[in-house]
Structure formats: C-alpha cells, structure tokens
Amino acid sequence: MRDIALVRWSSEDGPSQAGIVHDDHWVIEGCPSNGPAVARSDGLTMVAWFTAADGVGRVRTAFWPDGENHFGKPIEVDANANGYVNALLLEDGSALVAWRGRAGPVEELHLAQVRQDGTVRDRTTIYRGDFPRWPSRHLSLAQVGDSVYVAWLDPEQQRIRLVNYLP
Numbered sequence: 001m002r003d004i005a006l007v008r009w010s011s012e013d014g015p016s017q018a019g020i021v022h023d024d025h026w027v028i029e030g031c032p033s034n035g036p037a038v039a040r041s042d043g044l045t046m047v048a049w050f051t052a053a054d055g056v057g058r059v060r061t062a063f064w065p066d067g068e069n070h071f072g073k074p075i076e077v078d079a080n081a082n083g084y085v086n087a088l089l090l091e092d093g094s095a096l097v098a099w100r101g102r103a104g105p106v107e108e109l110h111l112a113q114v115r116q117d118g119t120v121r122d123r124t125t126i127y128r129g130d131f132p133r134w135p136s137r138h139l140s141l142a143q144v145g146d147s148v149y150v151a152w153l154d155p156e157q158q159r160i161r162l163v164n165y166l167p
Helices: none
Strands: 037-041 044-051 058-065 075-078 081-089 095-103 106-114 120-129 140-144 147-154 159-165
Touching: 044 081, 044 095, 058 081, 058 095, 075 095, 075 106, 075 120, 081 140, 095 120, 106 147, 120 147, 120 159
Parallel strands: 037 081
Antiparallel strands: 037 044, 044 058, 058 075, 081 095, 095 106, 106 120, 140 147, 147 159
C-alpha cells in the first residue's frame, strides 16, 4: 500500500506522529520511483504526488497551513499523468507544480499554478518529446527572484534543458 505520509520535525519537540496526506490506497507491487515533492514556507506546507490507485495516473496537491490538524482536501492537478512531480511554494501561498503527462506516444512536461482554494491556473505545456528512462527521470524547479526555472534532461538533444517561467 502506498499512501504518502509526512512527519513534521521540531527542534523543540522532535518528530511528530506521521500524518497521511491522503488515503490513495495505491497497491503497487514493487518500489515506485514516483516520489512526492514537499515544500514549506511561511507557515505553510504543501505536497504534490503521483498516484495510480484507480489505474489512472493522477497528480494531486494538498496544503497544510500551520495551526491546522491535517492536510486539506487533495486538489487534482492532472488525470492523465506519468508523474515525476516537483513543486515549490510561491510568495502568495500558491504552489507551482511541474509533472510529466501523456500525449499519445510521447510525453509532455506540464506546469501549473495551484491555489489553496483548489483553483488550478496557468496550466501550460513547456516541452513535448521523449524523456530519459532510469535514473534521470526527474524535473528540477528553482526560484531566483521573480523567475522560476524548470530543468530536465533531454535525451534527443543529449543536453540539459532549462525553461524560465515568470509566475
């Protein structure tokens, strides 16, 4: 059973009891290489993850503001995904989520802004083509000033690709 859980660590209190982000109940034989992305800033924690619990590849996001007892209801970001998510929190409390999706025989790299109220905005495709197999399947996100950079390995061009996104 693969359900994403989170343990908070406090320098004063140590680890808290693990809290389930969402009970996906994804039964998978083997070890999934699609791990969650976690970001924390200014009293807010968010998690983005891939699940295929119902046989459909989905990317979901959930937020947990400090002072609450649990994560909020999961927000469905995509229901035709391959996963490999990454995410970061923006200054306004929304999250920028990147993931790999399906487009026929090739994959696409998607990016969307997800708000705590469940709104998914500015969904865009920033790349369409092949992605490498193991081990370099993952995407990287970094924010520098007002710009967000998305990086991944492009096997066709045999180079690292970089996109500058202005949220």
